[in-house]
Amino acid sequence: MDRAVFFISDHTGITAEALGRSLLSQFPDFRFERTTLPFVDTEVKLRAACQRIQASQRDSGQAPLVFSSLANAGLRTLLMASGAVVFDVFEGHIERLETALGLQSAQAVGRAHGFHAQGRERIEALKFALDTDDGLRADAYGAADIILVGVSRSGKTPACLYLSLQYGVAAANYPLAEEELERVELPRTLRAWRDKLFGLTLAPERLHLLREERRPGSRYAALPQCRREIQAAAALFQTAGIPCLDTSNMSVEEIATTVLHRSALKRLRW
Amino acid sequence: MDRAVFFISDHTGITAEALGRSLLSQFPDFRFERTTLPFVDTEVKLRAACQRIQASQRDSGQAPLVFSSLANAGLRTLLMASGAVVFDVFEGHIERLETALGLQSAQAVGRAHGFHAQGRERIEALKFALDTDDGLRADAYGAADIILVGVSRSGKTPACLYLSLQYGVAAANYPLAEEELERVELPRTLRAWRDKLFGLTLAPERLHLLREERRPGSRYAALPQCRREIQAAAALFQTAGIPCLDTSNMSVEEIATTVLHRSALKRLRW
Incomplete structure (x- = not known):
C-alpha cells in the first residue's frame, strides 16, 4: 500500500518531518512516498507546492497526506483549500497559546528564533x-x-x-x-x-x-x-x-x- | 514574563520539543522555563510527571504549558486531566490519519519505527x-x-x-x-x-x-x-x-x- 506524503514548511521542515515521522510510524504496513518542500514562505511558492500536490493526486488517484508547519494564517488557508488531507502542526495550537499567554503571536514566517x-x-x-x-x-x-x-x-x-x-x-x-x-x-x-x-x-x-x-x-x-x-x-x-x-x-x-x-x-x- | 513549559514524551521528546520550539518562537517577549521529561511510557511515570507539573503550578500560581507527544490514548487522557494547558502533538491527527488510510493505528508507545x-x-x-x-x-x-x-x-x-x-x-x-x-x-x-x-x-x-x-x-x-x-x-x-x-x-x-x-x-x- 503506497501513499504520497508531502512535508511543507516555511522554514527547514524539521518540525513537520518530526511530527510526520511520529504519526506515520503508527502505520507500519504502509509504504509512504515522502517529499519535503522547505522554505515555502510566499504565496507564489505555496501555489507551486499545491500544484505538485494536485499533480500527485491526479497520478495516484488518492489524496496525498500533507504535514505542514506554516506559521502564516494566510498561507495555511491557501493550503487547506488544495484538496489534500492536511495535518497542520500548529492546528489550533497558536490560538490556544495566545489565549493562555494573553498575547498575540508574532506570526513570523520562517525563522524559529530560538534555534538561531x-x-x-x-x-x-x-x-x-x-x-x-x-x-x-x-x-x-x-x-x-x-x-x-x-x-x-x-x-x-x-x-x-x-x-x-x-x-x-x-x-x-x-x-x-x-x-x-x-x-x-x-x-x-x-x-x-x-x-x-x-x-x-x-x-x-x-x-x-x-x-x-x-x-x-x-x-x-x-x-x-x-x-x-x-x-x-x-x-x-x-x-x-x-x-x-x-x-x-x-x-x-x-x-x-x-x-x-x-x-x-x-x-x-x- | 516567565512561564513554565514542560515537554512530555513516551520517547526521546524530540518531536514535542520541535513543535514547542516552533510555537514558542512566535512569542518572543516571554521567557520560558523549559523542562523535558522523556521516556514517560507508563502510567506510573506519567503520574510522577503530572505531580511535577502540579507542583510547578502551585509555586508559580500559573498553569504550566505542556507539549506532549504520547502515542497511547490512555496516557493522553490522564495528562489532559492534570490541569495543565496541554498541547498535544498528535491531537486529532491520529484519528484523521486512520480515516484517511482506512486503518487502525498501532498506538505503539515509544519507538518511532523509522528512525530506528x-x-x-x-x-x-x-x-x-x-x-x-x-x-x-x-x-x-x-x-x-x-x-x-x-x-x-x-x-x-x-x-x-x-x-x-x-x-x-x-x-x-x-x-x-x-x-x-x-x-x-x-x-x-x-x-x-x-x-x-x-x-x-x-x-x-x-x-x-x-x-x-x-x-x-x-x-x-x-x-x-x-x-x-x-x-x-x-x-x-x-x-x-x-x-x-x-x-x-x-x-x-x-x-x-x-x-x-x-x-x-x-x-x-x-
Whole structure:
C-alpha cells in the first residue's frame, strides 16, 4: 500500500518531518512516498507546492497526506483549500497559546528564533566534541559538560556529536584501553572528573560484529576479547560508581536523550 | 514574563520539543522555563510527571504549558486531566490519519519505527563525514552524495555532520587552499565529481571574525585576506558552475536543509 506524503514548511521542515515521522510510524504496513518542500514562505511558492500536490493526486488517484508547519494564517488557508488531507502542526495550537499567554503571536514566517540565537553555542559544542574525540585533549575536560567512557566501538563518537548538535552540550569521550581495563580502576586522566563520567556499553555479540567490520578476523574483533572487555568495563563502571547505558538496541538520538536525562544535564536553553 | 513549559514524551521528546520550539518562537517577549521529561511510557511515570507539573503550578500560581507527544490514548487522557494547558502533538491527527488510510493505528508507545530502521544508515553516513572531513580521503569521493567546497572556516564541517546525522546523507568536504584559489580553476581532485560539488561562502567580515578566534592577528585572519579568498572562491564557483550558498546568517540546520533542497538530493527514506 503506497501513499504520497508531502512535508511543507516555511522554514527547514524539521518540525513537520518530526511530527510526520511520529504519526506515520503508527502505520507500519504502509509504504509512504515522502517529499519535503522547505522554505515555502510566499504565496507564489505555496501555489507551486499545491500544484505538485494536485499533480500527485491526479497520478495516484488518492489524496496525498500533507504535514505542514506554516506559521502564516494566510498561507495555511491557501493550503487547506488544495484538496489534500492536511495535518497542520500548529492546528489550533497558536490560538490556544495566545489565549493562555494573553498575547498575540508574532506570526513570523520562517525563522524559529530560538534555534538561531543558540546556533553559536551549538557550533562551539560541536567543535569541543571534535577536539576531544577519542581521548584527545584531556586537558580540556574542565570545560566538558559530560565525558562518555567505553570500550572501542561502543558508540561514543556519534552520541557526542549528536549531543552537541542537537542540545549544545559539550561532550567529550574517552576510550578505555585494554591495559586500563585490566587494572579495573579509573584511569588517572579521568579521576578528577568522576561526576562528569557516563559509561556506554553494549552486548558483546554486537561489539564483535562492529569490530569485525573494522578489522576482520583480528584478535581485537574476536568474540572472547569483546566479552572480556565488556565485562571489565562493567566492573570498572560499578567500582567507580559511574552510571552506564546499554546501547545495543538504541538509535543515536535515543542514546543522546537518555544520557542527557539520566545525567540530569541541563539541555541547552534554546 | 516567565512561564513554565514542560515537554512530555513516551520517547526521546524530540518531536514535542520541535513543535514547542516552533510555537514558542512566535512569542518572543516571554521567557520560558523549559523542562523535558522523556521516556514517560507508563502510567506510573506519567503520574510522577503530572505531580511535577502540579507542583510547578502551585509555586508559580500559573498553569504550566505542556507539549506532549504520547502515542497511547490512555496516557493522553490522564495528562489532559492534570490541569495543565496541554498541547498535544498528535491531537486529532491520529484519528484523521486512520480515516484517511482506512486503518487502525498501532498506538505503539515509544519507538518511532523509522528512525530506528535507518539508524545504521545514518551512522555510516556520519563515519563517512568524519573520514572525509577537511579534504581527507578524496579517494572515497565516489561514495559521496555531496561534496561541500569552501575556504577555511566557511562552516563545511558542521554542515556535513548535520547532513549525515539528520538526513543520512554521505557528505564530504574539501577546503579550498590559497594556491588553488589563485589559479581560479577547479582543483584536480574535484574535477571528476563536478555534479556533487556545492559551494559555501559567507561575508568576509564574518569570516574575519571566525578566523580571528582561531589565529588572532594572523595574515590568515586579516580582513583583506578574507576578502581576497571569498572573491576568488566566488569566481571559481561561477567559472566551474558550482551552486553556492551564503551562510552568513544561517544556523547549521538551515544550511544543511538548504543544501539538500537546492541540490535536489534525496533525503534518507526514514
